[in-house]
Amino acid sequence: MLRWHRVTTRSSSLLAFVIAVLVARLAAADAPSGYKCGPGGRAIKGTGCKCPAEKLAARDADNAAICAPKPEPQPSACLADRKGKHVVKIDSSPQGATIFLGDKACGSVGLTPWSGKLAVGPVIVMLERQSFEPVTRSVIVTAKATPELFVPLTRTNVGAVDVRADADPDVAGAAISIDGQQHGVVPVVLQVPGGRHRIEIKKDGFEPFLQWIDVQDSQTVMVMPALKAVVVVKGRLVVDADLAGAEVWVNGVKRGVTPLALTELALGTYHVEVRKLGATTWKQTVEVTKAQTLVRAILVATVARPTAGLVKVTSAVPGGEVFLDGNAVGKVPLEQALPAGDYWLVVKLPGHRSFEQKLHLELGQTIAVVADLRPAAELRVLSTPAGSTVFVDGIRVGATPLVIDLELGDHVIYIERSGFQRHDARVKLIGPAVTVSATLKR
Numbered sequence: 324m325l326r327w328h329r330v331t332t333r334s335s336s337l338l339a340f341v342i343a344v345l346v347a348r349l350a351a352a353d354a355p356s357g358y359k360c361g362p363g364g365r366a367i368k369g370t371g372c373k374c375p376a377e378k379l380a381a382r383d384a385d386n387a388a389i390c391a392p393k394p395e396p397q398p399s400a401c402l403a404d405r406k407g408k409h410v411v412k413i414d415s416s417p418q419g420a421t422i423f424l425g426d427k428a429c430g431s432v433g434l435t436p437w438s439g440k441l442a443v444g445p446v447i448v449m450l451e452r453q454s455f456e457p458v459t460r461s462v463i464v465t466a467k468a469t470p471e472l473f474v475p476l477t478r479t480n481v482g483a484v485d486v487r488a489d490a491d492p493d494v495a496g497a498a499i500s501i502d503g504q505q506h507g508v509v510p511v512v513l514q515v516p517g518g519r520h521r522i523e524i525k526k527d528g529f530e531p532f533l534q535w536i537d538v539q540d541s542q543t544v545m546v547m548p549a550l551k552a553v554v555v556v557k558g559r560l561v562v563d564a565d566l567a568g569a570e571v572w573v574n575g576v577k578r579g580v581t582p583l584a585l586t587e588l589a590l591g592t593y594h595v596e597v598r599k600l601g602a603t604t605w606k607q608t609v610e611v612t613k614a615q616t617l618v619r620a621i622l623v624a625t626v627a628r629p630t631a632g633l634v635k636v637t638s639a640v641p642g643g644e645v646f647l648d649g650n651a652v653g654k655v656p657l658e659q660a661l662p663a664g665d666y667w668l669v670v671k672l673p674g675h676r677s678f679e680q681k682l683h684l685e686l687g688q689t690i691a692v693v694a695d696l697r698p699a700a701e702l703r704v705l706s707t708p709a710g711s712t713v714f715v716d717g718i719r720v721g722a723t724p725l726v727i728d729l730e731l732g733d734h735v736i737y738i739e740r741s742g743f744q745r746h747d748a749r750v751k752l753i754g755p756a757v758t759v760s761a762t763l764k765r
Contacts, residue, residue: 407442643672
């Protein structure tokens with residue numbers, strides 16, 4: 324009974340050992356004994372597949388053992404994720420640059436020169452220092468050597484100009500330009516490249532402020548300008564004439580009648596005209612100085628004796644062309660001096676019926692005419708035979724062929740000729756031209 328127990332125990336121990344060996348071999352990542360490792364590997368009997376340091380043991384699609392390349396490590400975002408045992412040294416010229424690893428959001432790890440321990444793999448290094456260009460580099464951390472990164476920094480050569488209004492409150496709000504470029508209003512602090520610059524400050528009512536400055540790298544130049552108010556010297560111009568009430572025109576603008584005193588004039592040259600109906604216009608170029616400037620126009624000698632009358636033409640619709648005896652003399656409103664006599668006045672305006680009136684002008688008389696220009700359209704009247712008499716609304720207006728402007732609305736047209744029947748027509752004028760054509764019958 325005892326012997327059976329001992330045999331059974333020994334058999335159980337042997338069975339457990341066999342099972343343990345099989346499980347260990349099946350669980351191993353290497354190939355089972357007798358398999359080839361594939362390219363890059365070496366089969367070790369009883370232990371599986373041994374791969375070089377730069378590769379990992381793996382299996383292909385047929386479950387054969389192979390040595391696969393290790394995946395490239397990716398840069399870690401922050402130093403805390405990359406802590407390791409391999410030393411890295413980072414330095415710069417000049418020293419004192421702030422060091423960021425992976426991402427600036429992780430914060431800086433120190434200033435150059437710096438050394439630390441990181442895990443194997445690539446690391447993104449960023450260096451920043453005031454007045455120098457930021458630099459980004461990549462360092463490969465390995466187990467065989469200590470990587471050392473040295474970066475010469477490049478100066479930005481940027482300074483600042485601080486334009487203030489402390490010395491003169493009038494400077495506040497003034498426009499500022501640097502080297503001809505606008506940069507807002509004072510007060511202001513501006514970043515500018517190192518070198519020489521032209522500062523100009525302008526404000527209405529003040530003389531421009533100009534200053535040259537030399538800006539050095541990382542330095543701030545303070546400018547405290549003071550503005551000088553523009554002093555405008557005024558003059559006085561007095562215009563008189565030997566005829567009271569003559570119109571005074573200065574540089575083409577009517578300023579009043581004689582006698583006239585103009586004050587607060589800027590010093591300079593002015594063109595002065597003095598006008599009086601019936602007299603020749605007096606003209607002169609006048610220099611206005613600090614002292615009072617006096618000019619006197621002589622008009623009496625140029626006044627013509629009253630051998631004419633005056634015709635004044637106005638209309639509710641301005642711009643009509645005025646004709647006297649068929650000669651164009653100007654546009655409405657119009658004042659025209661004429662010798663005494665009879666005249667035929669016509670006022671024409673496109674889109675309106677012409678106004679006509681006979682005038683009899685006597686010596687020294689003034690006739691005021693109000694031209695009644697009513698909206699009209701063109702009427703053309705044609706007939707066979709030509710030369711037939713045309714009546715419009717019972718009034719004889721001419722012979723065919725005839726073109727006449729009529730007021731808008733309904734009109735009755737008669738066309739007559741001796742030996743022929745009269746032709747009657749009704750037309751309605753609403754804008755466009757209307758043509759009436761008739762063949763007269765005997």
